[in-house]
Amino acid sequence: MAEERAAGESGDARGGEAPRKRKQRGGADRMKEGYAKAEERNQAAREALVPLAEGERPTVVTIGAIVAGLIAVSIVIGYLAGVKVDGETPKVPQIVAPAGILGIMAWGMWRARYWAVLGFQLILVFLIFSAVFGLAVQAATVAQFAATLGLLVVSGTFFVFMVKAMARIQMPTRLPRD
Helix, strand or coil: CHHHHHHHCCCCCCCCCCCCCCCCCCCHHHHHHHHHHHHHHHHHHHHHCCCCCCCCCCCCHHHHHHHHHHHHHHHHHHHHHCCEEECEECCCHHHHCCCCCCCCHHHHHHHHHHHHHHHHHHHHHHHHHHHHHHHHHHHHHHHHHHHHHHHHHHHHHHHHHHHHHHHHHHHCCCCCCC
């Protein structure tokens, strides 16, 4: 009995050598090395960034500000022109909320504010998800498919360029509380 137990503890019922243990630290070391390399690349990218000069804004942010402003104005013009949605005139809050949000966002992006670009990216994410859903479920004709694919391409491209612009705008640093 004791011999069987000793053989079992050695890892082999025949009394042979114990099975080799995997290197427990090998994976963790590789992961640390991978993180270190990624951080080096991130630091190099941060150092390559050129902050915006006073009054400067990236072209994509300017285009985004114009698009947001035009959408805000079109919402108000549509309401004043008596456009009906599903056969009914929209209520005032249904007009004021999106027009106000997009108007404020347009103003913020025109002034190259980080929060405005971030908010516009949130809207782009909703458009991207809606377009993907539309392609997967709703597109029944070639025209619907093409229009939805176009929306996906434009909003996705806009999103990628906005990410790069946000890196240049950079989040303002907060002073520590006393």
